[in-house]
Amino acid sequence: MKPIIYDLNLKELTDLITESGKSAYHAKQIWQMIYRQSAEDPSEFSNLSEDLRQKLSDRFCFKPLSVEKDLKSADGQTNKFLFRLQDDRKIETVLIRYTSLRFPTINSNDTMTESVLKLERERNTVCISTQVGCPMNCAFCATGQMGFIRSLSAGEIVAQVVFVSRLLKSKGLKLGNIVVMGMGEPFYNYDAVMKAVDILCDPKGMGFSERKITISTVGIVPRIEQFTAEKHQVNLAVSLHAPSNAVRDQIIPANKKYPLESLLEACRNYTEKTERRILFEYTLIHGLNDDYENADLLCRRLKGMPCQVNLIPLNDTKKYEGSGADQDRLQSFKSVLDKNGIPCTVRLKRGIDIDAGCGQLAAEQSS
Ligand code: SF4
Numbered sequence: 001m002k003p004i005i006y007d008l009n010l011k012e013l014t015d016l017i018t019e020s021g022k023s024a025y026h027a028k029q030i031w032q033m034i035y036r037q038s039a040e041d042p043s044e045f046s047n048l049s050e051d052l053r054q055k056l057s058d059r060f061c062f063k064p065l066s067v068e069k070d071l072k073s074a075d076g077q078t079n080k081f082l083f084r085l086q087d088d089r090k091i092e093t094v095l096i097r098y099t100s101l102r103f104p105t106i107n108s109n110d111t112m113t114e115s116v117l118k119l120e121r122e123r124n125t126v127c128i129s130t131q132v133g134c135p136m137n138c139a140f141c142a143t144g145q146m147g148f149i150r151s152l153s154a155g156e157i158v159a160q161v162v163f164v165s166r167l168l169k170s171k172g173l174k175l176g177n178i179v180v181m182g183m184g185e186p187f188y189n190y191d192a193v194m195k196a197v198d199i200l201c202d203p204k205g206m207g208f209s210e211r212k213i214t215i216s217t218v219g220i221v222p223r224i225e226q227f228t229a230e231k232h233q234v235n236l237a238v239s240l241h242a243p244s245n246a247v248r249d250q251i252i253p254a255n256k257k258y259p260l261e262s263l264l265e266a267c268r269n270y271t272e273k274t275e276r277r278i279l280f281e282y283t284l285i286h287g288l289n290d291d292y293e294n295a296d297l298l299c300r301r302l303k304g305m306p307c308q309v310n311l312i313p314l315n316d317t318k319k320y321e322g323s324g325a326d327q328d329r330l331q332s333f334k335s336v337l338d339k340n341g342i343p344c345t346v347r348l349k350r351g352i353d354i355d356a357g358c359g360q361l362a363a364e365q366s367s
Contacts, residue, residue, distance in 0.1 A: 001086045002061040005034065006162065007155030009199050022052060028204065030056070035205030038166040061086060064159045081163070085132070085156060089149055091183055093160040094127040095167070124168055125177040128160040130193055131184025136218050138239075139251045140283065140320040143183040151189040157196035165206070178208065181216040181237070187223035197234060210234045216281065221258040224266040228273050237279040237310075238267055242289045243298035250288070260301070268305055277306040281347075284325035284333060285314050291329070295336035308343040 008016070014027040029047055033039040041062040042053035056062075068090060069082035079095040134141070135148035165175045178200070180186045186193045193215065200208045210233035217224065218239045227236065240263075242248035248255040255263075267278050280302070284290040302309070311334060314324035325333065330346065337344040 002059065004064045004086075004153060004155035004159065005056075005060040005062050006064065006158040006199065007153050009195065010202055010204060020055070026052065031202075031205050034162070035202070038162075038169050040166070064156055065163055083160070083163075085152075089132040091129040091132055091152065091156075091160075093129060093164065093182060095164050096125045096127065098123040098125065123176045124164075124173055125179060126161060126164040126175060127179045127182050128157060129182035129184055130157055130180060130186045130189045134184045135188060136185045137253050138218065138241075140285065140314055140317060140322060142315075142317045142319075145317060145319045151184070151192060154192040154195035154199065157192060158199050161196075161200055161206075161208075175208075176212065178213045179216065179237075180214065185218055185220065186215050187217040187220040187227075190223050190226070194230075194232075197232070214279065216279075218252055218254050219258050219263040220254070221262050221266045224263075224270060228266070228270045231274060235276070235279065236270060237281055238263070239283075240280045240298075240309075241283050243294055243301050247289050247294065251285070264301060264305075267307075271306045277308060280307055280309045281312060282309055283312045283314050284330055285322040286325050286329065288322060290325035290333055292332065292336060295333045299337060299340035299342055302342055303340075308345065309337055310345055310347050312347045 005013075010027065010031050013031060014024045017027040017030070018024055026048065030045065033045050033047075037044075039045060042048070042056040045053050045056070048056075064086055065083040067081055068084045069080075071080045071082075072078070073080075077097045081093045081095070083091050083093060085091065129152065131151045132149040133146040134143045136144055137147075138144040161175070161178055168175055180193060197210065197213060197215075200206050200213075201210050214235040214237050215227075216237035216239060224236070224238075239252070240248075241251055243260070245255060245259050248260060270276070271278055282289075282298070298309070311330060313330060314322060316323060334344055334346065
């Protein structure tokens with residue numbers, strides 16, 4: 001297998017190019033062709049010599065992802081890609097389009113159509129994977145149910161964003177946000193994930209804003225501490241899912257190693273040291289963690305912490321018997337948080353008709 005071009009940061013690419021007798025300027029040109037012009041392979045590097053293009057083609061893989069499946073949800077708002085990697089392993093990447101309402105100032109010159117158009121604003125978010133399968137084995141997660149196969153390289157992570165970005169660009173659209181919430185535990189592949197972030201945010205290339213990236217972890221305390229110490233601008237999300245060890249142990253095996261007390265201490269420390277808010281994800285499972293007691297305990301646990309809670313009705317998976325909280329319980333749970341002043345949103349279920357829940361499609365393909 002050839003090394004993936006996206007595995008290199010600009011310095012590594014520059015070192016390689018200068019070692020081969022070319023100038024650093026050539027490296028910058030290649031970098032910009034890939035990350036600014038969205039060129040797919042050296043045949044599109046028209047500003048480089050034929051000789052250098054050939055050398056790049058011989059040496060590097062420029063297409064580490066082949067589209068195995070491209071599914072679109074019935075509402076047209078979600079695309080799920082099943083990618084085949086160079087070693088035939090499969091991962092998922094999801095593109096989600098949110099159309100949010102704006103409140104325009106309508107002046108007398110506006111036609112009705114113009115006013116209506118101004119009400120809609122598209123936000124394009126890509127949800128990317130960091131591992132093939134996942135070692136964390138969370139009970140309700142299709143990826144966890146697959147087991148762990150391997151971690152992705154930085155280049156395989158970057159390539160997912162490049163693919164979606166190029167697709168959007170071909171339609172005159174732009175990628176707005178990256179969420180690292182797909183298959184895998186990002187903090188169990190920390191170095192590759194953070195290298196990918198650096199590559200994507202390099203101002204000479206794609207120049208993505210760190211603040212538009214969210215990394216979600218199930219709660220690997222030493223890596224949260226490292227992430228805090230490194231003072232990244234990337235948003236941090238923690239999959240909490242329960243306010244007590246007794247309940248969390250049942251659904252997140254990692255809780256036995258990193259119990260709630262140490263996890264929440266690391267989270268509190270993160271918010272204090274970085275002065276940033278933290279996002280807690282809470283999957284509501286009927287009869288397990290969706291009653292008043294759990295909501296009340298959650299409020300007490302999070303009291304005073306600058307945070308937001310994202311409530312997610314459970315996505316059904318084949319190997320987990322639990323079911324999602326119904327609307328009544330979801331709203332009751334939310335109202336307890338509202339009363340206690342904990343900012344809280346309900347995540348919409350998107351793309352259920354195309355198995356857009358993390359790992360569902362890849363798990364189906366590997367079973
Ligand atoms: S929820 Fe996240 S951490 Fe847990 S098994 Fe699934 S992918 Fe891994």
